[in-house]
Amino acid sequence: FQPPLDVTNTVVRLFPHMVAARDHSSRVPMHVAVECEAPLDVFNCLMESDPRCAEARDSDGKTPLMLACKEMGSAMQSGFYDGKGKVRWLADVIKFLAKSSPNSILVEDDGGRTALEHALDSEAPRKTIKTLQRATRQAAREQGELERHEHLRKMKGHCHVRKGEDIRSLLPRESGLVMKSTSISRVVAEGA
Structure with a gap:
């Protein structure tokens, strides 16, 4: 089923909560859009309404991105004329979802597999x-930067109330940070 874009826009506008509604398999409309080969405009409409829908996981822990990656295998095995258009469509959907929902790229399904692993298998x-x-x-780099920023924020809090030895214990050995003094401004990268 592929509703026209104006119908999708109207339904999303009238019932915005439905973008996150789940069916018996815990799928949201974004999962169904992948399975029904909806036009990219439908994906865009759903993302604009609720960007979290791309991170939703079905009863198997799969995101819409994982479903698209997994589906690539059957599209590749279809005949040249049947599969070529679907492969191109799936490639566009995968690119759109990976760009629009970078958090979903690192998520693992219930089997411990990421979208990239599903794409490789297919x-x-x-x-x-x-x-x-x-x-x-890119997602791993951004996640690492966020974790490092959070760690430094916690260290700064400790600097105001703790001694240097306590702060040294907070520095992970692999972080590349060396304590020059008890001031957070003196914690620097190795070799700097």
């Missing part, structure tokens, strides 16, 4: 694999 085209690898690298 023998997705090289270009799609490269897109997912870049998105995975």
Whole structure:
């Protein structure tokens, strides 16, 4: 079922909570859009209404991005004329979801597999694999920066009330940070 975009827009506008509604398999409309090969405009409409819908997990722990990656295998095995259009559509959906929902790129399903692993298993085209690898690298980098920022924020709080030895114990050995004094402004990268 592929409703026209104006119908999708109207339904989303009238019932915005339905974008996050779940069915018996815990799927949200974004999952169904993948399964029904909805136009990219429908994905965009759903994302604009509620960006979290791309991170929703079904009863198997799969995000819409994982479903698209997994579906690539059957599309590749379809005949040339049947599969070529679907492979192109899936590649566009995968690129859209990876860009629009970078948090979903690192999520693992109930089997412990990421979207990239599903794409590799389905023998997705090289270009799609490269897109997912870049998105995975970027998401991991951003997640690492957020974790490092949070760790430094906690250290700053400790600097106001604790002694240097306590602060040293907060520095992970692999962080590359060296304590020059008890002031947070003196914690610097190794070799700096």
